[in-house]
Amino acid sequence: MNALEVKELSKNYGTYQALDNVSFSIKKGEVFGLLGPNGAGKTTLINILIGILTANKGEVTYFGETLNESVKNKINVSSAYRSVSAMITVEQNLRVYADIYNVKNPEERITELLKRFLINDIRKKKVREISSGQKTRVNLCKALINSPEILFLDEATAGLDPQIAKTVREEIKKLDCTILFTSHIMSEVEELCDRIAFLRKGKIIGIETAEHYKKLLHKTHTNPTLEDVFISIAEEKL
Amino acid sequence: MKLHRIRALLRKHYYLSTAGISRSFDMLYWPAFGLIVFGLTALFVEEQGADIRIFLIGGLILWVVFERLQQDINIYLLEDFWSGNVANEYATPITSTERFIALFITALIRSIISLGLMALLGYTLYAFNFFNIHPAGILYALPLFLTAWALAAVVAGLVVQHGIRIQMIAWAVAALVQPIAAAFYPVSILPNWLQPIAYMTPLAHTFEGYREALAGNFMLGQLITATILSVLFILIGYAYFVYSENKGKENSTIAEN
Ligand SMILES: Nc1ncnc2c1ncn2[C@@H]1O[C@H](COP(=O)(O)OP(=O)(O)OP(=O)(O)O)[C@@H](O)[C@H]1O
Ligand SMILES: [Mg+2]
Numbered sequence: 001m002n003a004l005e006v007k008e009l010s011k012n013y014g015t016y017q018a019l020d021n022v023s024f025s026i027k028k029g030e031v032f033g034l035l036g037p038n039g040a041g042k043t044t045l046i047n048i049l050i051g052i053l054t055a056n057k058g059e060v061t062y063f064g065e066t067l068n069e070s071v072k073n074k075i076n077v078s079s080a081y082r083s084v085s086a087m088i089t090v091e092q093n094l095r096v097y098a099d100i101y102n103v104k105n106p107e108e109r110i111t112e113l114l115k116r117f118l119i120n121d122i123r124k125k126k127v128r129e130i131s132s133g134q135k136t137r138v139n140l141c142k143a144l145i146n147s148p149e150i151l152f153l154d155e156a157t158a159g160l161d162p163q164i165a166k167t168v169r170e171e172i173k174k175l176d177c178t179i180l181f182t183s184h185i186m187s188e189v190e191e192l193c194d195r196i197a198f199l200r201k202g203k204i205i206g207i208e209t210a211e212h213y214k215k216l217l218h219k220t221h222t223n224p225t226l227e228d229v230f231i232s233i234a235e236e237k238l
Numbered sequence: 239m240k241l242h243r244i245r246a247l248l249r250k251h252y253y254l255s256t257a258g259i260s261r262s263f264d265m266l267y268w269p270a271f272g273l274i275v276f277g278l279t280a281l282f283v284e285e286q287g288a289d290i291r292i293f294l295i296g297g298l299i300l301w302v303v304f305e306r307l308q309q310d311i312n313i314y315l316l317e318d319f320w321s322g323n324v325a326n327e328y329a330t331p332i333t334s335t336e337r338f339i340a341l342f343i344t345a346l347i348r349s350i351i352s353l354g355l356m357a358l359l360g361y362t363l364y365a366f367n368f369f370n371i372h373p374a375g376i377l378y379a380l381p382l383f384l385t386a387w388a389l390a391a392v393v394a395g396l397v398v399q400h401g402i403r404i405q406m407i408a409w410a411v412a413a414l415v416q417p418i419a420a421a422f423y424p425v426s427i428l429p430n431w432l433q434p435i436a437y438m439t440p441l442a443h444t445f446e447g448y449r450e451a452l453a454g455n456f457m458l459g460q461l462i463t464a465t466i467l468s469v470l471f472i473l474i475g476y477a478y479f480v481y482s483e484n485k486g487k488e489n490s491t492i493a494e495n
Contacts, residue, residue, distance in 0.1 A: 013490065047493040050329040054488045072331035079325070086321040100330045127321070142326065 001064060003028040003150055003178035004049070009058030011044055011202075018044045020202040022058070026150075031172075031179040033193030037234045040199040042182045043081065046154045049180070050077045062150060073101060078143035080155035083135055086128035090119070090138050093127060094145060101146035113141040116171055118164065132159050140168065150178045157183060186226040196226075198233050205233065258403075267414075274417055282423040292452050293422060295366045299356045300448055301421040303349050304386045304441070305412040310345035311390035312397070312408035319402045324495035328487075334480045341394070342387050349386075375451025377461055381440045384468035389415070391475030395482030401491045420445045440468035 004026040011019040018041045026032040034042050047053035049060060051067045062071045084093040091110060098106035114120040117137040122130055127138065136159055143151060157168055165188070172179070172192060183189050189196060190210045197207045206213070210226050216238060217224035232238040255262065283290055315337075318324045357368040369376075393408050418432060419441035425433050436442040443464035450457050486492040 047325070047490075052325050052328045052487060053490055053493045054484070069331045069333075072329070075329075077326070077329050081322070082326050083322040084326060085317065085323050087317065097330070100332060 001028060002026060002061075003030070003063060004180070005061045005064075006045075006049070007059045009045070009048065009055050009060065011041075011048060011053070011055050018202050019048075019055070022199070022202070022204050024197055024204060024207055026178055026180060028063075028178055029176070030194045031181055031192050033189045033196035034180060034182045034199060035189060035196055035230060036199035041202045042199055043079075043154055044202075045199070046077070046079070046152050046180065046182065050075065050152055073146065074149040075152065076143040076146055076148035077152040077154065078139040078156035079153075080136065080139075080158040082139065084127055084138060084142055087126060089124050089126055090114070090130065091123040093138070094141055097142050097145045103145060109145065110141070113144055117141055118167060133161060133164060136160055137164070137168070140171075144175075148177055150180070151175065153179060153181045153183075155182055155184065157185065157188060186230060190226045198230075200233060200236075205238075263410075267410075271413060271417065275422065278417075278427050279422045282427045285427075291364065291366055292449065295360050295364055296368060296449065296452055297421040297445060299353065299360060299368055300382065300445065301416070301419070302356060303353045304382055304419075306352050307345050307349040307383060307386035308390040308393070308412050309408060310348050311341045311387065312393050314341055314344055315394050315397065316402065316405055316408060319397065319405070319495050322495060325493050328492050334483055338391065338476060338479060341390070345386075345390070346383065371448070371451040372454055372456040374456040374458075374461070375448060378444050378448045378451065378464065381444045381461075381464035381468035384465075384472045385440045385444070388468065388471035388475035391472070391479040395475075395479040398479070398486040399482035399489070399491060401495065415439070415441065418442060424449070438467070440464045440471060443467065 002025040006025065007023050009019055009022040010017065022041075022045060024032075034045065036042055044053065048055045051072065060067065062075065065071055084097075091114075094110045094113070095106055098109060103109050110123075111120065114123055117140055119134055119137050119141070122134055127135065130138070136157065140156060143153070143156070153172075157165060160168055165185075169188060169191060179192075181189065181193055193210070195207055195209055196213065198205050198213075210229075213226065213229040214224045217228055217232060220232075221228050229238070279294075282293070286293075318327060353368075360366040360368055389411060393411050396404055396407060418428070418436040418439060420428070420436055421441075425436045425442050425446060428436055440463075443460050447457055447460040447464060450460070483492070
């Protein structure tokens with residue numbers, strides 16, 4: 001069964017069409033990359049999939065069900081655009097989310113996650129007092145608190161230093177869940193994603209493996225990279 | 239000191255002043271409002287001369303409870319807007335009703351603490367006993383709380399639908415309705431045309447009823463009217479809140495915060 005199925009999704013902001021008949025499906029356990037230029041509609045798409053933005057048209061199912069309470073308990077999201085409550089501590093925030101999802105042994109779960117992302121030392125700090133790279137990891141801990149079956153990561157690794165980024169990638173690889181992943185770091189996308197959808201001006205223009213995309217550039221490039229692919233697509237040469 | 243920099247700031251203030259009605263509102267409504275409420279109170283004091291302490295201190299305590307309750311409900315929601323936590327929370331299974339109830343409980347606890355403090359101060363400083371009322375008078379708490387909740391729901395709905403650019407309304411709305419709440423004077427002191435409007439809100443009935451209870455009388459009819467009206471208000475407030483959450487999901491206000 002597909003973990004996620006998106007059918008003919010469209011979204012307009014006023015007269016601007018941000019998503020135009022987007023369809024794809026993600027297999028259970030797959031890490032699915034979503035790439036595209038700034039303004040392509042990636043965040044819009046993820047916001048619809050996590051149920052905080054209403055589409056104008058289309059249908060989404062999660063393990064065959066539409067978005068209901070039980071599905072909402074099985075998904076989670078981490079986004080570079082958001083933060084948990086700034087005025088309370090890291091630990092307190094995670095405790096709130098643990099309670100929302102009725103996590104068993106919340107204290108242990110929180111400690112485990114904080115250790116995995118190397119931020120156990122800042123657990124008592126207020127979120128407004130921590131650095132942006134630390135905040136990024138707090139968001140990831142929040143996103144994993146309910147051991148989601150589908151995880152949405154919207155530039156969730158932005159702003160991490162190379163060493164921490166490596167740790168985070170390792171952690172993401174270890175996860176036993178379906179992931180929809182957006183990032184502007186091509187090496188990371190290539191390392192983590194099984195398949196990659198390219199979105200341009202609200203339209204999906206391809207869903208392939210990184211290898212497949214690179215082969216498309218063999219005529220014009222020697223040793224093409226995913227970055228070359230991205231640029232060719234953004235420049236509408238592919 | 240450079241004049242051009244002052245001019246730059248003045249230009250900014252001018253842009254801010256003309257960007258929306260809220261700044262002009264500050265300039266016009268508050269002064270007018272202050273004059274009206276205190277003018278009406280003064281009128282009443284002149285006419286009555288009686289136990290004015292009951293009206294002023296009792297009215298103030300009840301009013302502050304009402305206002306704190308409404309503001310706290312809204313401020314706890316605004317906290318999530320300030321932090322950028324709104325979208326995160328709306329992505330969880332939390333429902334409108336759950337959010338609505340949790341906000342109310344927190345605010346209720348806080349306003350009861352405020353009430354305790356004010357009652358204590360009123361008693362020790364001014365020998366005014368807030369609880370020295372007809373025992374059934376305590377029931378007026380119900381319409382008071384429900385009305386604050388209803389008003390907060392409308393404000394919360396406006397914020398969820400339009401975003402924090404209209405957050406000022408959270409602080410202003412209680413005062414907006416204050417003139418017709420009859421917190422510091424009886425409804426009869428209001429101009430004739432305003433009296434029926436005041437009686438369409440649960441607040442006027444609540445404050446009048448509470449004052450009667452302070453005088454040792456209990457008016458069952460008034461309590462029932464206040465309660466029925468407040469239930470009506472909370473149903474409307476809740477319906478609007480749910481509606482605005484849906485709007486906020488369509489227009490992206492929730493996703494952006
Ligand atoms: N609330 C909004 N109102 C109007 N237009 C919007 C709104 N939100 C997004 N858009 C527009 O929709 C398009 C898609 O935006 P979106 O944020 O989904 O892009 P994105 O692919 O995530 O880009 P980025 O890589 O920069 O994060 C953009 O052109 C953007 O200007
Ligand atoms: Mg984006």
